[in-house]
Amino acid sequence: MAPAIPPTMDRPHFIGIGGAGMSGIAKILAQRGARVAGSDARESPTAEALRAHGATVHIGHDAAHLTPDTTAVVVSSAIRADNPELAAARAAGIPVVHRSDALAALMDGLRPIAVAGTHGKTTTTSMLGVALRTLGLSPSYAIGGDLDEPGSNAENGAGEFFVAEADESDRSFHTYAPEVAIILNVELDHHANYASMDEIYESFEIFTRRITPGGTLVLAADQDGARELRGRLAPELAVTTYGEAADADVRVLSITPRGLTSEVTVLLDGEELAFTVSVPGRHYALNAVAALAAGAAAGIPAAELAAALGSYTGVKRRLQLKGSAAGVQVIDSYAHHPTEMTADLEAMRAAVGDEGRILVLFQPHLFSRTQELGREMGEALALADASVVLDIYPAREDPVPGVTSALIVDAARAAGADVTPVLAKEAAPGVLAAMAKPGDLVLTMGAGDVTDLGPGILTALEA
Template sequence: MAPGLPTAMDRPHFIGIGGAGMSGIAKILAQRGARVAGSDSRESATAESLRALGATVHIGHAAAHLADDSTCVVVSSAIRDDNPELVRAAELGVPVVHRSDALASLMGGLRAIAVAGTHGKTTTTSMLAVALTELGLDPSYAIGGDLEGPGTNARHGQGDIFVAEADESDRSFQKYDPEVAIVLNVELDHHANYASMDEIYDSFETFVGKVVPGGTLVISADQAGAVELTSRLRDLSTLKIVTYGASPTADVRVHKITPRGLTSEVTVLLDGRYLTFTVSVPGSHYAHNAVAALAAGVALGIPAHNLASALGKYTGVKRRLQLKGEVNGVQVIDSYAHHPTEMTADLEAMRGAAADARLLVVFQPHLFSRTQELGTEMGQALALADASVVLDIYPAREDPIPGITSALIIDAARTAGADVTPVADKATVPEVIAGMAKQGDLVLTMGAGDVTDLGPQILARLSN
């Protein structure tokens, strides 16, 4: 039986309650009986889903939104010190809790699986949530994206398993004490918080060090950063390490991946026996995510053949190669990819799924700091498309960096031989794409910002 409310979390107020990570925690607390309130910058489907659970959601930020009897204020690293609700909390003496601490408290007393890595966390966490639910284990989960089936990013279950996406961006994943930790890959990202790969490795090593005694680390045997992390781990006396991947040395070895349109058939070698199952999203990187999920479930004692069958019920996460629609023979697909490795993986997956189609990309860079460090690699990734539209940088939580614009990506893409069109006004993109797209083409909206809003708009324009 899952535990009830953590101490001091019965009347929480969330600043930025509509965010992927924040909303998930708020939903679970509401389902556990807390009186949840919060604010966000704009209306959204997430805000409505929270209200449906009984939460009070204010639009805009104002000191008056914080109730005097709030027991805590939950914030993420994106909330600035001058936020009026945060200032009001200090005046009232209301404790401020980081979202990672709130999530850690929700996991207390449960068998936690924490999914970490530079890429693939949301997908792998989602695969586990779907499979464990399919098996009747009724897990709790907190994910950075909405599942296609249940349509939500979080749920309070009655079972004893909690599956959580573990965010390395601000080192918050170091707060968790999982029974099973997954590390999918380790690369340099989040440049505002990490100055070097050594800092990244140190952070992941701290995360792995929090696995409970007797617990398991599931880690890639293929990805260079993950292999390096494994070699750096020092105290292994209380930790079981299970590797997965195509490497001949992997404990769970990927024997074969067979593309079948927008799905894949995966065969693994586990404990001397071959096991084949279906992954309902295209691309080898998603297949490897599924194998990591399989290995983690087995580490919890779930029979491999049951879990493999249940993984086939996973149908995707919103924004992870999500088909938005088709008009006049043109398919529009949405991708959350914003790091060059993710961009390359998704573009290659689409090439493999529809080899004869032209691939048109609408790319919105995310964060000035990421563009400054990885803009050249982003441009090189876009060379995999037949043609691309590149928007201005989506700033999210950052202030502009002098001299850093989308031109850095555009120049690199053109140097790599890509056909790139810069578009400063996002509202004109549907018209631009309508002038480019032909029957049989795939249009991919790509990025972690509001580029996702363009999919329906492009479909509407194509229908005309």
């Protein structure tokens, strides 16, 4: 039986209810019986999915959307102080609750497993949630992407586990108190909130202090930032490491690519376990091993969990096949940090073989990230056979003088890449279709709305 709804969350109003993190919390509250309402900037399949669960979803932001019986207004760090609904809530004395506090309240009374790291959180959370569901454990989960349909990013399960993505971008993961925590990697990102790696390490260290007494941290053994973090942790914290390193507690013995899947063999507690990961790439295989280590730390039989991990078939925007036309595959990637870009491009290189080419349509995400990492993004694009680069997707940020996607284009060309800037987004599908030939793979890449261009590319290929 699900824990009771906190009184302040009985009739919540979500500003930006269609967002990946917000919509999941709204869905779980609706499934627990709360009268959920909210607003979003535009209509979406996620909004429709929430309405199917009984939520009231307004399009556009207006103070009139708040009702006299609204018990709380839920916001994320992306909501600006001058939002009319937020301003009205404060003027009326309605409690304003950060998204992370709302999610933490949903975990109360359950056994939380929180997945953190600079990259791979959504995939790893999804893998573990799907595997626990396959085992009949009926977990609750909240992830940053849809599994198979709009609104499938969260579920209020009947079991004791709650698997959640723990976001470090605004330090909101300090709110959670997990029984098991995963840290996949530690790198510098989110430059608007972190000025240095020392600040990043400090933030992750605070997160580890939130692990409940007797709990476990699952930590990458191979990644430099994770290894540095381990040296800063409290000695009494129980740590299980995973990876290919010889000293890993859950040691990866082999990762064998099989087209768009991988075969993985690990050594855990002296026993070899082999299982299939139904998505391509070494980084996704390692995400699955992290999920396996976390489940084992929570007491789930490792052999059963390993087999169940094979039931995971992907999450939208994480190397998701959008379709094929004229002998060309179109795949969508959420990668927006150079490390993620490199990993996905290497995975696609292994999948496409010797004959085909990889063509990338890349949309930079955030001015601050481009300013700090534009050169590395350009260097990552050199792994493709050819790339098209769009304007920066601003998301929550205002423009920064002198920061444009030209920084990435110049760096890519300096690294020897074949790259074409296309400022008019609507022209990009035709440009990619003209470049592609049978056997090629087109990768739409970025965390913004570049994903919307996949169908247009397929249509242009068929023309």
